[in-house]
Amino acid sequence: MAGRLLLVCRLMVRDLRRRRTETALLLIAVTAATATLTLGLALDNALAKPYERTRAATAGPDVVAMPGATGPEALAALAPLATAPGVTAYSGPYPIGYLMLTAQGKTVQAVVQGRDDSPAALDRPAVTAGTWVRPGGAVIEPTFANALGVRIGDTVDINGHPLRVVGTAVTAARAVYPGADWRADAGSPLTENAGLVWVDSSQIGALAGARPLSYALNLRYADPRASTSFDHMSMDGIEYTSWVGIAEADSRLVRQARVALLVGSWLLTALAVASVANIVAGRVADQRRRVGLLKAVGAGPAMIAAVHLAEYLVIGLAAAGTGLVAGWLAAPALTNPGAGLLGATGAQPPALRTVLAATALALAIAAAAALAPVLRAATTDTVQALADAATPPRRRGWRVWLSRRMPTALLIGIRINARRPRRARLVMVNTLITTAALAALLMGLAQNRQVKLGESALANPRDTRTLQAMLLVVVVLCVLALINAVVSTWAAVLDARHPLAVARALGATPAQVTAGMAVAQLLPAIPGVALGIPAGIGLFLTVSLGEIRYPPGSWLLATALGTLLAIAALTALPALAAARRPVADSLRSVPA
Template structure:
């Protein structure tokens, strides 16, 4: 047993050292899928926990109460709540005004809350940059500040009065931009999108043109489950908003981005399986003579399978570590407060669950992609393996009749695919997944990326985050698809060097041979592209609520032509290089 294990290890190390390029390609293919899965799990963690961390760090309330009245009537309505049964702490009431803010030529709606420097029992906003409120200054919620394009030290105008931005801060007592709930007046049922800002309490009356402000009161209950019964309701002329409602509203900012990464992880997994299967198929074909030699000296099918599977499982484990590290390091950059995730700086996915999921995924990709060709190699006849000959195509009378009427380039392409039908299937899968991702991305680009806040429009943090996730997935997909296409075309050219040399001997020109190899790749790529466009559109429609806008047909046509053109070019380059070699050398 020890001798067999030593032999497997030696053969594995020798094969990995001899085929370093293919080993790196396998590592890249599996690492791309595992890194994307890690990012998806990181956003899954960021969806629920950032608000909880912010609520704990800022002493967030259980319930926020807002009366429909203004001025002294509002204060009188809120006064009994502070001493109501079950209430253990409160802060406020704080004045609230619904005003207009102007920055960089854009005028938008803003909810302005008056605060002071005295410590509060509940709702102590955490300053992320600059300082807290002071006379003549304004503090802006970070996501709103990013959309406005303002930084600490800039000057903005609220209702025409200039104020200096002295800092940014996060809170758990109100939803982040653009869901700060701007109203035409206290108690108004019409709620519009807006951002949130804080000013000194002494200035809110001046900014509101001496109009009586409304007020907000923060409450905490002895029973942690009591606040959930409020959710979002009105009772006795007072509107109550539970922390669970605020958390759910903030979570919508990253829900689609998380879904995009998770769907992208599945697409990358499928593409990684196709890529690994393509590379493994080429390696197994190249190792067919070695399989025959091992069988000739007494190795059985189990030994042959162990020799092959060992190296791919080792590569899978290495790829799991690489993808996990890449995703772990990238996760904090994708989950920062400026991108709409409240208090999520430094977010990492859950360690143990992520390591297990990534490891299982990597090993599953390696096993799924290698099992079939490895078993086929293990059960191959010894004489056939030593001969190292490709499986001859099945001849049919109608195929022979049709081939006589085909142009030379088309005939070469059809015969190449007939010799290696599985490679053609992998090309179709490669183009199908790539086109699906590109079609979904163009659907996302066709959506309105702005939200209207009064007189102007600002960037939507949810759409921005979703597009960032989609761009990340598409870039990784395209890189992996490019690697897959290069491996596929080079393998096809090398595998078909003898048939191509025979075709050149019978009179085919180098241009016809090159075109024939391009046709061999384009024939399976065309149905992949044709299916990928509607699948990508349907995938986006299923994942996106509401009624999204459709991308122009010209965009989708451009995507289809670009994918096919890339396949043709990637095939033509190695085919042209192969035609420069003498026919006699190839026939030897």
């Protein structure tokens, strides 16, 4: 037993050293899937409860109370609440003005709250950049600042008063932009979209001018369940907003982004399986003669399968470790739940469930993709394995009649696909998944929905965050698809070098041979593109909410043609290199 295990290890190490390029491609393909899974699990951890994390970090209240009255009447209405039964802590009341803010040439609605630099028992906004409020300065909620396009040091105008932006901060006492609830009148129950701004409490009266000020009182209850009964409830002229309602509003920022990354991880996993199957198929086809030699010296099917599967399982374990590290390092930049919320970063090592899930995925991809071709190689007859013969095309009278009337390039392409039909199907799957992801991204770009805030409109942070997640997935998908296309083309060129040499000996030109290889890749890619466009649109429609806008037909057509042109270009380069090789050398070469 020990001798067999040692033999398997030696053969595995030797094969990995001989095929370093293929091993690296396999490692990249499986790593992409495991890194995406690690990011997905990190995203669940960071975004599962973004509001709750922000609330804990900023001492968020259980309930925010706002009276319908303004000025001294509002303060009188709020005074008894601070000592009401069940209330254990409070902060405020803080003055609030519903004012207009002008920045970057846009005038929008802003909820302006007066604060000072003394620490509060409840609602201590966490400064994410710059400093806290001071006279002459304004602190803006980060999501609102991003939509406005302002940075620290810029000047904004609030109701005709210029203020310098001194910082950005997040809070759990009010929903982030665009849900800060602006009111045309201080006591009006009707709310509109707005962003949140903090200023020094000594200045808010001057900023508001003739507009009456409202007030907000933050409360914490001894019984946590008591606060959940307040959900935008009005009683005795006072409006109560529970943290549950604020959390629901904030969660809309990341809900679609989470779905986009979840669906993207499924697509990446499917593409990784196709990629590994493609590479494994090429390796096994290239190793058929080696399989025959092993069988000739007495190795049985179990030994053959063990030798090959050991390689892929080792690569899978290495890819699991690489993917975990890559996902962990990328998590801080990619799992931020949004500028207005505090999310967990990748500072802590991956959890045990993440390590186990990534390892299981990597091994499953390697084993599932390798199992069928490895078993097929292990059960191949020794003489056939030594001959390394491809699947002979079935000859039919009508096929022969039709082939006589085909252009040479088309005939070569069809014959190559007929010899290796499984490879052609993998090309179609690769193209379908990639095109579907690109079509979904075009759907996301076409939305471009904006939020109306009074006189101007700003970008919708929910769509922006979703588009960022989709772009991340598409970039990784395209890289993996590129690897698939290169591997598939090169494997096809190596596998067809003898038939192509025979075709050239019979009169085919290098240009016809190159075109034939391109046709061999384009024939299965065309149905993949044709199915991928509607699949991507349907995928976007499945996970999207609200009004849907469709991209122009020219975008989809350009995507389809660009995908096919990219495949043709990737095929032409290695095919042209192989076509330049002398025919005699190709015919004399022996399969590896």
